[in-house]
Amino acid sequence: MIEWSERKAYWRHTKVQMLTSLLPFLLALVVLPFYAEVLNDVRVLGIPLGYFLACHGLLVIAFVTMAVFVNRQDAIDHWHGAHEDI
Amino acid sequence: MAATSRTRLVNPRLGTFFGIFSAAFAALVLMTLILEQLGASDLAIRFLMFAGPIALYGAIGLLSPARDTNDFFACGRRVPAFFNGLVLAVSALGGAGFLALTGAFFAVGFDALCLSLGICAGLVFMGVLLAPFLRKFGAYTIPSYLGRRFESQTLRIVAAAVLAVPLLLLLAAEARFAAYASAWLTGQSEHLMAVVMVVCVTLTVLGGGMRSHTWSGSAKAIAALVALAVPATIVAIMMSTLPLPQVTHGNTLRVLMRVESARGLPVLAAPLLAFDFPGEGLEPLAKRFIQAFGSVGSLAFPLMALIAAAGIASSPSLLARPGSTPGVHESRKSFGWAVLTAGIVLLTLPAVAVFLRVMLLDQVIGQPVDRLPAWFASLQKAGIARVDATTPTVSFVNVSFDRDAVLFALSFAAGFPQTLVYLALAGALAAALAALAAALVGGAALLSEDIVHGLQAEGAPDSSRVGAARAAILGVAFVTAWLAVAAPADPLKLFLWSLTFSASAAFPVLLLSVWWKRINSWGAMVGMLTGLSVAALAILLAEMGAWAMPSVLSGAIGLPAGLAATVVASVLTPLPSSNVVNILQEIRVPGGETLYDRELRLQRLKARSPA
Numbered sequence: 151m152i153e154w155s156e157r158k159a160y161w162r163h164t165k166v167q168m169l170t171s172l173l174p175f176l177l178a179l180v181v182l183p184f185y186a187e188v189l190n191d192v193r194v195l196g197i198p199l200g201y202f203l204a205c206h207g208l209l210v211i212a213f214v215t216m217a218v219f220v221n222r223q224d225a226i227d228h229w230h231g232a233h234e235d236i
Numbered sequence: 237m238a239a240t241s242r243t244r245l246v247n248p249r250l251g252t253f254f255g256i257f258s259a260a261f262a263a264l265v266l267m268t269l270i271l272e273q274l275g276a277s278d279l280a281i282r283f284l285m286f287a288g289p290i291a292l293y294g295a296i297g298l299l300s301p302a303r304d305t306n307d308f309f310a311c312g313r314r315v316p317a318f319f320n321g322l323v324l325a326v327s328a329l330g331g332a333g334f335l336a337l338t339g340a341f342f343a344v345g346f347d348a349l350c351l352s353l354g355i356c357a358g359l360v361f362m363g364v365l366l367a368p369f370l371r372k373f374g375a376y377t378i379p380s381y382l383g384r385r386f387e388s389q390t391l392r393i394v395a396a397a398v399l400a401v402p403l404l405l406l407l408a409a410e411a412r413f414a415a416y417a418s419a420w421l422t423g424q425s426e427h428l429m430a431v432v433m434v435v436c437v438t439l440t441v442l443g444g445g446m447r448s449h450t451w452s453g454s455a456k457a458i459a460a461l462v463a464l465a466v467p468a469t470i471v472a473i474m475m476s477t478l479p480l481p482q483v484t485h486g487n488t489l490r491v492l493m494r495v496e497s498a499r500g501l502p503v504l505a506a507p508l509l510a511f512d513f514p515g516e517g518l519e520p521l522a523k524r525f526i527q528a529f530g531s532v533g534s535l536a537f538p539l540m541a542l543i544a545a546a547g548i549a550s551s552p553s554l555l556a557r558p559g560s561t562p563g564v565h566e567s568r569k570s571f572g573w574a575v576l577t578a579g580i581v582l583l584t585l586p587a588v589a590v591f592l593r594v595m596l597l598d599q600v601i602g603q604p605v606d607r608l609p610a611w612f613a614s615l616q617k618a619g620i621a622r623v624d625a626t627t628p629t630v631s632f633v634n635v636s637f638d639r640d641a642v643l644f645a646l647s648f649a650a651g652f653p654q655t656l657v658y659l660a661l662a663g664a665l666a667a668a669l670a671a672l673a674a675a676l677v678g679g680a681a682l683l684s685e686d687i688v689h690g691l692q693a694e695g696a697p698d699s700s701r702v703g704a705a706r707a708a709i710l711g712v713a714f715v716t717a718w719l720a721v722a723a724p725a726d727p728l729k730l731f732l733w734s735l736t737f738s739a740s741a742a743f744p745v746l747l748l749s750v751w752w753k754r755i756n757s758w759g760a761m762v763g764m765l766t767g768l769s770v771a772a773l774a775i776l777l778a779e780m781g782a783w784a785m786p787s788v789l790s791g792a793i794g795l796p797a798g799l800a801a802t803v804v805a806s807v808l809t810p811l812p813s814s815n816v817v818n819i820l821q822e823i824r825v826p827g828g829e830t831l832y833d834r835e836l837r838l839q840r841l842k843a844r845s846p847a
Binding site: 152171205206220223 | 346349350352353356357359360361363364365368482486487489490493526527528529534537538541542545563564565568569571572575576579582583586751821824825826827828
């Protein structure tokens with residue numbers, strides 16, 4: 151069980167982790183489609199890059215974001231002793 | 237009991253059970269294929285592909301009954317991350333994601349990405365911002381969480397009333413999608429099938445509530461994924477060499493781009509706020525596939541993605557899901573699986589659309605009207621496609637295609653046996669049924685736990701709570717069947733409105749209830765009511781044509797309004813009590829006993845000890 155004195159540090163750590171997980175993803179989600187048209191002129195293996203990044207790229211980013219978040223947050227929980235004792 | 241060992245809770249034979257289900261499903265499809273080749277009648281094949289899977293889901297649902305509340309509302313908190321993620325992803329997508337989104341990709345190409353990215357981002361938002369904390373709290377419904385979190389019985393009732401709006405819209409939409417798919421599958425009328433599907437889902441979840449829904453939902457998710465993958469993979473092998481439609485449709489895209497410019501498809505420029513998604517029924521091809529912002533404006537695109545994300549993240553039918561995992565860490569992990577599953581589906585849908593579009597542009601458009609390929613003629617006869625023959629050759633302007641039929645029309649166009657056409661339909665039906673069951677169980681829990689028992693003193697016995705929930709399932713099912721028959725609107729629009737309402741009314745309050753210490757019950761109540769009414773007003777104004785903003789984007793006003801109202805009302809009213817702040821500090825830490833379970837345990841102890 152977490153110590154009372156650890157709570158503040160734990161929550162600060164958690165907040166920073168939330169922001170570092172979500173902000174880059176949110177930024178990519180909002181900004182990338184705007185450049186799709188320009189990027190479509192670039193072809194990678196003949197595939198228009200803008201569509202490829204918006205469709206495949208963002209979904210991969212979403213999965214990586216989630217996977218990294220799960221691992222990092224678990225490490226934070228253990229560091230502060232806030233994890234579930236199973 | 238501070239925490240329980242994961243290995244004791246999770247059924248170690250789950251993999252075996254679902255292996256058996258997958259084998260039975262595959263055997264059913266293969267057997268139907270064999271029977272078709274042997275000359276079985278179309279009616280028999282339709283019946284097998286319709287009734288076979290539904291009987292399997294129903295059997296799983298009936299074989300997992302529940303007697304106590306923990307089983308009925310949270311599946312005993314023993315669903316491992318993988319299965320939880322599977323059900324979560326498929327019920328987030330539902331019929332709207334499978335049927336309408338494929339059609340949207342087919343008609344408007346790139347612009348449909350706003351919805352698919354929004355749904356995927358919604359799962360990420362929910363997993364990072366809300367789910368772990370709601371799991372630690374452990375309440376069975378969202379109003380029950382809010383009511384306990386802010387220690388306000390009034391807030392609980394208000395929240396239940398507010399959240400009923402997105403839930404009812406979702407129920408109507410998913411029942412319509414289920415009715416659409418099953419009507420094609422059986423050849424009966426949509427109204428009849430809407431009632432039949434609602435009855436099937438009700439019977440499946442009546443015995444075990446969330447428990448029945450979780451395990452039959454896992455089966456539905458597996459069926460939906462298989463049914464989506466099989467036709468798309470075969471077409472991918474036919475069109476390229478790799479059996480991976482998600483990757484190889486990039487190569488087919490090159491062919492598509494060449495054919496599109498040869499056939500003279502237009503490059504459009506939509507106004508900033510335009511949201512021109514294909515409607516229900518027959519719709520023409522709007523623009524070139526990879527061109528961005530031709531049907532959805534460049535401002536409407538990110539707005540739609542964010543509204544869909546917030547709407548999915550706070551969808552009352554999905555937020556009960558994290559509560560059924562064994563722990564906080566497991567609930568976070570389930571979102572990893574959910575994003576992965578949803579991502580694979582959302583990569584397959586544009587592939588299906590690209591394949592069908594190439595076939596249409598290559599084999600139909602530019603051909604003489606009287607010499608169209610056989611598959612297109614049969615699509616025309618079925619009413620899925622139409623050519624308005626005014627010119628001797630077919631051009632893209634006079635071909636229109638049924639939006640929701642694109643998913644299974646691919647199997648038609650590729651010349652597959654009828655069984656594979658029906659398989660694609662059965663998969664879409666499974667997804668719609670999973671989403672329908674999730675919303676039905678969520679709605680029934682809302683009605684019985686928060687409205688019926690929320691008004692009484694706490695501590696009702698398990699049997700009466702489960703009984704009330706069963707009665708509520710019947711009541712909600714009746715309303716759903718009535719809505720599905722009576723609501724004439726486009727089901728995709730109903731789905732998007734439901735997202736708008738949950739994004740405006742629920743998302744700001746849920747977000748702040750975890751991440752802002754100052755929020756109090758007044759803020760939560762005012763925020764929910766403001767979000768709901770502003771979104772409703774914006775939708776009403778847009779539908780009357782009073783302003784230029786499309787009604788499905790109303791969340792763009794509703795969400796900020798709800799957020800601002802929550803903050804302002806919280807700041808203007810007294811600080812939350814120390815008890816409320818203590819609850820918040822407890823839910824922020826994963827370790828320790830689930831709050832709601834502790835409350836129930838203490839209540840039971842009190843009832844047992846002599847006064």
